[in-house]
Amino acid sequence: MTPSLPVNIVAFILGACIGSFLNVCIYRIPAGLSIVHPGSSCPRCKTMIPFYDNIPILSYLLLMGKCRNCKTPIAIRYPFVEFLGGCFAMACVLSFGATLHALVAFAFIATLITVTFIDLDHRIIPDSISLPGIPIFFLAALLVPTMTWRSSAIGILAGGGSLLAVAWGYQLITGREGMGGGDIKLLAMIGAMVGWQGILFTLFAASAIGTIVGVWAMIQSGKGMRLAIPFGPFLATGATIYLFFGRDLIYWYLHMLR
Structure with missing residues (x-):
């Protein structure tokens, strides 16, 4: 209704x-x-x-x-x-x-808005937001009809673990830190709310949007690969898109492959 x-x-x-x-x-x-x-x-x-x-x-x-x-x-x-x-x-x-579902969804988005603008301003994602957000949204996700505690728990592990693996791999290959710990904790928090399927979508959407924006920003700035762009806002954008349209977009994509 x-x-x-x-x-x-x-x-x-x-x-x-x-x-x-x-x-x-x-x-x-x-x-x-x-x-x-x-x-x-x-x-x-x-x-x-x-x-x-x-x-x-x-x-x-x-x-x-x-x-x-x-x-x-x-x-x-x-x-x-x-x-x-x-x-x-x-x-x-x-x-x-x-419904409570709407309240939980808005609380999640409000948290992502806060993280986004702090990351844009200071290139940090405060632990005081992401770390408490993990258990809070793990419990809050139980109020979402499409979520289970198992999906939320796997989302936390998949979110934090996937970016941790990427960060280790990048540092091993290049000798430089390419992704901060704040992004890792943020994605774990996102995983608590959207589950493992949402993590896959969020990473894909964040990478795609981040690549487009990053290339444009590098061209505009003239700094090339030296330009540092925070990844947190793109993770927040990907998670928000999934919250509203993710399941429909995944269904559309899989149906298109048939």
């Missing part, structure tokens, strides 16, 4: 509010700061942001993208992450209904 329009609107609003919190996590976790206290403030003038200037998306538009006090421009990323949160919350409700 397709959720009604009011349910979709509520999902978007709640998702955008979560997106606002994700902005806090993206900024504070790499800096080792508390994500709870103190409240949000302007990074330049340090003025505390009142609640009416902290309404997701809307406040950015009303303030015309500037701090009310010092007029410093506010990065477009903040409303963008809030918009992503709203859109993915609505997409989860549309895909899985107003």
Whole structure:
């Protein structure tokens, strides 16, 4: 049954509010700061942001993208992450209904959004996110109708083990570290949620998308193979695609081979 329009609107609003919190996590976790206290403030003038200037998306538009006090421009990323949160919350409700499945799926995607932007900014994937995420999503996956604890457990081993093998092999051949431990732990966390089939899809999609984006970025930068590109965002993208379309895409691909 397709959720009604009011349910979709509520999902978007709640998702955008979560997106606002994700902005806090993206900024504070790499800096080792508390994500709870103190409240949000302007990074330049340090003025505390009142609640009416902290309404997701809307406040950015009303303030015309500037701090009310010092007029410093506010990065477009903040409303963008809030918009992503709203859109993915609505997409989860549309895909899985107003169910626990949708809640688990959105929590997973919200985690991937946080990881993506931290990795883009700092080239790290914090252990404080991925390591607790492994048992959390192992348990949460039990609320997903298509998942079992065995599939989740195998997904953890396949996710962490596959990238660990690639990292060892690359270092053995080249003598250089080509993949950080953060990617390995992230894929183990992803495996807890999507299982071993999802890991195969995620790796394939991440590699394909990463290759296309990587080649384009190397051409644009002129640095060639010296350009370092974080792999975490591509793993997050592949996992998100699988969450919504993976099983249908796998079925289509296998049917096409017949």
